Amino acid sequence: MPQISKQQPLPSMSWLLQYLRPVKWRMLTLMLLLLSTTALQLLNPQIVQRFIDQATGSGSVSSLLSLAGLYLAVAVLSQLLTVLVDYLGNDISWRATNRIRANLLKHALRLDMRFHNVKTPGEMIERIDGDVTHMSNFFSMFIAKIFGSFVLLAGILGYMFVYNWQIAATMTIFTCLSVGVMFGIRDIGVRASQSERQANAALFGLIEERIAGIEDVQANGGVPRLMNRYHRAMRSVFLAGRKAWMLRVMPWNVTVVMFTITVTIVLMMSVRMYLQGQITLGMLFLFFQYTQMLNEPIEQLGDQLQEFQKAKSGMRRAHELLTLQSEISDGDDDELPQGPLSVSFEGVNFSYNEDQRILHDISFKLKSGERLGLIGRTGSGKSSISRLLLRLYNLDSGVIRVGDVDIRTLRLASLYRRIGMVTQDVQLFDGTLRDNLSLFDPNLSDQKILETTERLGLRPWIEAMPQGLDSRLSAGGASLSAGEAQLFALTRVFLTQPSLVILDEPSSRLDAATEAILQTAVDQLLESCTGIVIAHRLDTLDKVDKIMVLRDGRIIEFGKRAALAQDPSSEYARLLRANRQEELA
Ligand SMILES: Nc1ncnc2c1ncn2[C@@H]1O[C@H](COP(=O)(O)OP(=O)(O)OP(=O)(O)O)[C@@H](O)[C@H]1O
Numbered sequence: 001m002p003q004i005s006k007q008q009p010l011p012s013m014s015w016l017l018q019y020l021r022p023v024k025w026r027m028l029t030l031m032l033l034l035l036s037t038t039a040l041q042l043l044n045p046q047i048v049q050r051f052i053d054q055a056t057g058s059g060s061v062s063s064l065l066s067l068a069g070l071y072l073a074v075a076v077l078s079q080l081l082t083v084l085v086d087y088l089g090n091d092i093s094w095r096a097t098n099r100i101r102a103n104l105l106k107h108a109l110r111l112d113m114r115f116h117n118v119k120t121p122g123e124m125i126e127r128i129d130g131d132v133t134h135m136s137n138f139f140s141m142f143i144a145k146i147f148g149s150f151v152l153l154a155g156i157l158g159y160m161f162v163y164n165w166q167i168a169a170t171m172t173i174f175t176c177l178s179v180g181v182m183f184g185i186r187d188i189g190v191r192a193s194q195s196e197r198q199a200n201a202a203l204f205g206l207i208e209e210r211i212a213g214i215e216d217v218q219a220n221g222g223v224p225r226l227m228n229r230y231h232r233a234m235r236s237v238f239l240a241g242r243k244a245w246m247l248r249v250m251p252w253n254v255t256v257v258m259f260t261i262t263v264t265i266v267l268m269m270s271v272r273m274y275l276q277g278q279i280t281l282g283m284l285f286l287f288f289q290y291t292q293m294l295n296e297p298i299e300q301l302g303d304q305l306q307e308f309q310k311a312k313s314g315m316r317r318a319h320e321l322l323t324l325q326s327e328i329s330d331g332d333d334d335e336l337p338q339g340p341l342s343v344s345f346e347g348v349n350f351s352y353n354e355d356q357r358i359l360h361d362i363s364f365k366l367k368s369g370e371r372l373g374l375i376g377r378t379g380s381g382k383s384s385i386s387r388l389l390l391r392l393y394n395l396d397s398g399v400i401r402v403g404d405v406d407i408r409t410l411r412l413a414s415l416y417r418r419i420g421m422v423t424q425d426v427q428l429f430d431g432t433l434r435d436n437l438s439l440f441d442p443n444l445s446d447q448k449i450l451e452t453t454e455r456l457g458l459r460p461w462i463e464a465m466p467q468g469l470d471s472r473l474s475a476g477g478a479s480l481s482a483g484e485a486q487l488f489a490l491t492r493v494f495l496t497q498p499s500l501v502i503l504d505e506p507s508s509r510l511d512a513a514t515e516a517i518l519q520t521a522v523d524q525l526l527e528s529c530t531g532i533v534i535a536h537r538l539d540t541l542d543k544v545d546k547i548m549v550l551r552d553g554r555i556i557e558f559g560k561r562a563a564l565a566q567d568p569s570s571e572y573a574r575l576l577r578a579n580r581q582e583e584l585a
């Protein structure tokens, strides 16, 4: 399994640029809009200043009214611009981050089963969606807002220097100190934010896993234990979140204190100047207003730094996922012989975990078109053999050939196109029966689907569904019984016209009628391809050519079914006898 290291480097600039490039014009527009709002922000206090001075001096009512009108117009315009900025910002961030989401999903879908076995779906959702959401601000507002804040600061300070250098100097010192402190300790919360994200991912993983297993949890009275684990996960989210938050707001707290001091100093200086008649009342207001306004860009810089920390941890985690390589390397051979495919295992050894070997020295051959019945106790390794045929895992040693081609040299897509598998627990997707049968392939016509179901003898079953092919199924398989799900999966595989099928029979028992339908369908399916039937009931295997018996990951018997059935000393014959006695009892 690919390992995830603790601390990954930040993704490179070119990684970021590939997502930023498609939105560059929008970003430029956003920047211009923000500049305009900044200009309006600077303008408004000056209108008020004129208004106050004219009101306290000798201004006419009409000039006061026009100033008031101007103020109103500027205010409305800046609101409009704010709406536009928000819209555009969101638009950009969705565009950019959706691309990352799609890439992450695509990549995760290609990662090998060893990776997915240890990742809960909930955690994957957090990583593909949650982490990326944390980056969204970075992609939309970050550059524009940092830029806008600096322009606003420069505007305020520049203006103040024209009027009064002492006050301007005080404001500049405060600004430099605040910004300096913020940049100095900006990284303080990154590590903590990353732990917070991890704790969140774990919590979601827990919730998802438990909801998926809700039946088992309820039936076994596991709710209190589950709640206990849930509370513990919540606790780590809380602790990690509190720590991350405290560290993240530290720079902000520092500036609040400094800001309060600055406002006091500026106010004292301006009031003195006013009392000495150096400035007008309007100017006093303007100075005060501009000092107040200093806070906004500084706070915004702080916010952006905080967002940047979140984005950085999100980016690290996204990048880390994207750099994980699947241990299954794709081959480049497309050539498989036409028609049913032969299968051969040569000295295959396999283990899921290093310490425990699951399959030992498995060697056998199936000619093209032959049908194999695979039997053995639960846990003997039957499903594992099928997983290896589909290259869901790499072998420890040995070779598997399909159609005389080593499957490692084949492109995975070519392999999957020719092999069909019905697993023990069939997965359904949210959609109509048609979507589920065709796996959302729009090129598959209803006629073809109905023809296939007819051939498999499943037509009455589909006709019994309330809306035929349009009936909605819900994900997870809750809307079909185990037998129905198997019938359904058979049809799905049949529609892909495989050259090799693997049928992993469910261990649950089906009723006699369903079983008969299923058997007919299986026989139909196996007529045109090579087949491996993993069976829990021997009667399912009446029509296979060969039998393999597995025990503890080893082949203890392999041969022609008819011959084995007639040889009283064979394991298969022994199992048949036991089966018959069971039926009689
Ligand atoms: N993903 C996995 N990770 C680790 N071990 C696994 C994994 N899947 C299966 N195993 C182990 O491999 C062994 C063989 O499992 P396998 O699923 O092949 O058995 P099986 O013969 O299909 O059993 P059943 O009849 O119950 O379906 C078992 O001991 C099982 O615990």
Ligand SMILES: [Mg+2]
Pocket (backbone or CB within 6 Å): 382, 383, 384, 424, 504
């Ligand atoms: Mg199995």
